[in-house]
Amino acid sequence: MKRLVIMLLIACSATVTVSAQQKGKQDNVPYNVKTLFHSIITAWGEPNEVYSVNKNPETNQIESSVRITTFSADNDKFPHMAGKVYLNTAVISDAFKKDEPKSYQILHITPGDFKKFSLKAVNEDGQSETYQIRNNDNEEMWMMCCKNPQNPKLRDAYAIKWVITKEGTKVNGVIYQITSLRPDRYEKPMDYSKKMFKIVGRVDDEIKDSLYNIYIADSREALYNLKDHEYVACIPVVNKRFEWQTELTKPCVGRLRCIFPDGSLCSAWIDLDFVPGETYNITVHNGYYDEDKDYERRVGRQSGKSLIEPDAVKVVDDVPAKYQKAKPVEDEFDKWYKSLSPTEEMQFKIKAERIEMSSQKLDELYKFIKTTLNGSNDGYQMDVTFNEILKQNKELEVKWQEFFKLFKDKNMSKMGYARAYKEIIDIYTGQLRELDKYFKKHGAMSKAARKVNTYVLKQNEKYMDALEKVFD
Numbered sequence: 001m002k003r004l005v006i007m008l009l010i011a012c013s014a015t016v017t018v019s020a021q022q023k024g025k026q027d028n029v030p031y032n033v034k035t036l037f038h039s040i041i042t043a044w045g046e047p048n049e050v051y052s053v054n055k056n057p058e059t060n061q062i063e064s065s066v067r068i069t070t071f072s073a074d075n076d077k078f079p080h081m082a083g084k085v086y087l088n089t090a091v092i093s094d095a096f097k098k099d100e101p102k103s104y105q106i107l108h109i110t111p112g113d114f115k116k117f118s119l120k121a122v123n124e125d126g127q128s129e130t131y132q133i134r135n136n137d138n139e140e141m142w143m144m145c146c147k148n149p150q151n152p153k154l155r156d157a158y159a160i161k162w163v164i165t166k167e168g169t170k171v172n173g174v175i176y177q178i179t180s181l182r183p184d185r186y187e188k189p190m191d192y193s194k195k196m197f198k199i200v201g202r203v204d205d206e207i208k209d210s211l212y213n214i215y216i217a218d219s220r221e222a223l224y225n226l227k228d229h230e231y232v233a234c235i236p237v238v239n240k241r242f243e244w245q246t247e248l249t250k251p252c253v254g255r256l257r258c259i260f261p262d263g264s265l266c267s268a269w270i271d272l273d274f275v276p277g278e279t280y281n282i283t284v285h286n287g288y289y290d291e292d293k294d295y296e297r298r299v300g301r302q303s304g305k306s307l308i309e310p311d312a313v314k315v316v317d318d319v320p321a322k323y324q325k326a327k328p329v330e331d332e333f334d335k336w337y338k339s340l341s342p343t344e345e346m347q348f349k350i351k352a353e354r355i356e357m358s359s360q361k362l363d364e365l366y367k368f369i370k371t372t373l374n375g376s377n378d379g380y381q382m383d384v385t386f387n388e389i390l391k392q393n394k395e396l397e398v399k400w401q402e403f404f405k406l407f408k409d410k411n412m413s414k415m416g417y418a419r420a421y422k423e424i425i426d427i428y429t430g431q432l433r434e435l436d437k438y439f440k441k442h443g444a445m446s447k448a449a450r451k452v453n454t455y456v457l458k459q460n461e462k463y464m465d466a467l468e469k470v471f472d
Contacts, residue, residue, distance in 0.1 A: 032099045044073040160176070248276040
């Protein structure tokens with residue numbers, strides 16, 4: 001261990017000296033990562049190494065190279081801090097983070113994450129090879145890509161993955177050092193095409209979304225007729241970001257639907273206008289999302305050109321296309337309301353007022369947290385407030401069930417149920433926004449706050465499922 005630490009310190013000191021002397025094209029070299037790899041390979045590298053180099057016979061310049069080295073080390077000697085297994089990434093992460101300014105892509109995947117990762121290497125002749133860098137969810141991986149300092153058309157990829165054995169005594173891993181043609185040199189340059197539609201997405205840190213299915217159809221009706229498996233692309237979430245683009249010859253409608261880490265499809269989805277030559281920027285939160293307001297005004301649902309009806313861009317769409325020719329929700333509801341007897345109408349008003357009072361109470365409680373307790377360290381008062389919020393939500397659920405009993409007794413139409421579910425979802429979505437703001441401000445949630453968040457999220461999903469089943 002002492003030998004490794006000394007090697008790392010000497011090498012890093014030399015790196016600083018050399019780096020200060022380098023100019024121009026040498027600036028892209030990730031010295032810290034290269035030094036780390038050299039130290040690990042020297043100390044624990046195994047002889048079964050893959051090594052190949054292709055050079056231009058006329059210029060002698062490297063066109064592609066591959067070096068793959070496996071290593072095996074005693075866990076107590078692998079780069080670590082304080083000898084604790086859960087901190088053994090410290091030296092590695094530090095090297096990658098220091099060299100991050102030299103890279104144009106960097107990725108870290110921790111154990112337990114279901115993401116797989118592969119790297120495609122293409123040379124000047126068009127020959128390609130795909131390397132599966134990470135294929136097991138118990139592996140930890142760091143990867144970075146930099147422009148090659150001698151030939152900017154090439155990409156230098158540096159990756160390391162490792163896993164601790166079940167016994168906890170050994171660390172087995174692989175180091176990849178691959179130089180090949182940059183992807184933008186062989187992939188079709190689509191970003192600036194007038195026919196290109198692009199989605200740029202981000203997800204909150206606490207969101208566990210791992211993949212997004214993309215669906216496309218010419219019309220809203222066709223979109224609703226698509227089956228779950230009829231997606232056109234499955235996009236991974238990497239470092240809480242995802243991107244996707246496609247060429248379109250005309251505006252159409254599309255859908256984003258999340259796949260959770262366990263492989264299940266989310267019961268909710270997001271429907272959007274897909275427009276050629278446009279980019280939609282979206283941020284997904286816990287139960288809701290931030291729309292691209294500029295996009296919606298120019299070419300989306302507020303532009304008058306939308307193929308999706310106004311207010312249709314929700315976490316769950318409100319009225320499928322097959323019901324577009326039916327009477328509006330308000331007309332159906334008014335018709336039902338007029339059929340009530342005076343006694344039933346009074347019962348309805350009382351129930352509605354009780355629900356409104358509970359909703360207002362919730363608004364006041366969240367306002368109290370945001371204003372009176374803003375920045376406060378009074379954990380007791382904060383927990384008292386969140387406990388009251390949970391209580392009010394549970395009482396509100398009882399009142400809604402009384403409301404639905406009246407609906408059922410008086411044969412409320414599907415459209416009426418859709419309206420009620422939508423209003424309920426709006427209340428829960430509003431609470432999720434407030435909880436998200438609270439989390440961002442405080443950086444954590446107390447036990448009482450987490451209980452509220454869990455309850456509200458489950459209720460939101462419950463009524464989104466109910467809304468969806470209305471039109472099954």
